Amino acid sequence: QQQVRQSPQSLTVWEGGTTVLTCSYEDSTFNYFPWYQQFPGEGPALLISILSVSDKKEDGRFTTFFNKREKKLSLHIIDSQPGDSATYFCAASSITGNTGKLIFGLGTTLQVQP
Amino acid sequence: NSKVIQTPRYLVKGQGQKAKMRCIPEKGHPVVFWYQQNKNNEFKFLINFQNQEVLQQIDMTEKRFSAECPSNSPCSLEIQSSEAGDSALYLCASSGQYEQYFGPGTRLTVL
Numbered sequence: 160q161q162q163v164r165q166s167p168q169s170l171t172v173w174e175g176g177t178t179v180l181t182c183s184y185e186d187s188t189f190n191y192f193p194w195y196q197q198f199p200g201e202g203p204a205l206l207i208s209i210l211s212v213s214d215k216k217e218d219g220r221f222t223t224f225f226n227k228r229e230k231k232l233s234l235h236i237i238d239s240q241p242g243d244s245a246t247y248f249c250a251a252s253s254i255t256g257n258t259g260k261l262i263f264g265l266g267t268t269l270q271v272q273p
Numbered sequence: 274n275s276k277v278i279q280t281p282r283y284l285v286k287g288q289g290q291k292a293k294m295r296c297i298p299e300k301g302h303p304v305v306f307w308y309q310q311n312k313n314n315e316f317k318f319l320i321n322f323q324n325q326e327v328l329q330q331i332d333m334t335e336k337r338f339s340a341e342c343p344s345n346s347p348c349s350l351e352i353q354s355s356e357a358g359d360s361a362l363y364l365c366a367s368s369g370q371y372e373q374y375f376g377p378g379t380r381l382t383v384l
Contacts, residue, residue: 202279202364202376204375205374208372259368260306260329263315
């Protein structure tokens with residue numbers, strides 16, 4: 160049973176458009192949610208993260224939203240660029256009284272068309 | 274940009290052979306994680322360390338996997354007898370507080 164679910168599996172957007180990726184989770188003890196960007200042949204790079212005490216975090220063109228009641232989060236990329244084409248993973252962990260291991264979703268492959 | 278170093282980047286082994294990979298965490302990060310990412314993008318947590326001590330590990334009942342993180346030396350993950358199903362990207366991450374920063378990974382191919 161997948162504890163962290165991502166959708167869509169793949170997505171194509173036009174350059175300059177807004178990309179929206181979504182994620183849901185099961186375990187109510189999860190309180191830390193990072194998003195990673197991975198290019199082929201590389202390791203995942205931490206893009207942005209949010210703690211469950213917040214509902215929104217922005218970093219440049221990237222914003223993540225968190226809804227604790229619905230156990231959902233999303234990643235918004237504004238002014239999407241061809242260089243954003245990559246696979247994006249959401250993850251979750253419990254950072255309090257735990258070892259902090261991350262549970263990952265299966266990823267969304269994003270293609271930004273020029 | 275992550276400063277986690279992993280070597281080698283690629284590793285090719287025959288079935289039954291040993292496979293060993295290494296990781297140098299970011300300076301000042303006391304916690305090190307190992308994950309396996311398969312071709313279906315499934316991540317599997319393997320083990321983590323804090324200052325050389327094991328915090329948590331998966332059930333390695335097969336005992337084929339072993340790992341260590343000695344002081345003043347790179348951390349390592351070793352598969353004693355490789356199987357085809359072990360072919361994957363092995364990722365090392367280090368953490369200062371709760372954010373985890375990954376290295377580029379070691380791509381293991383078992384023929």
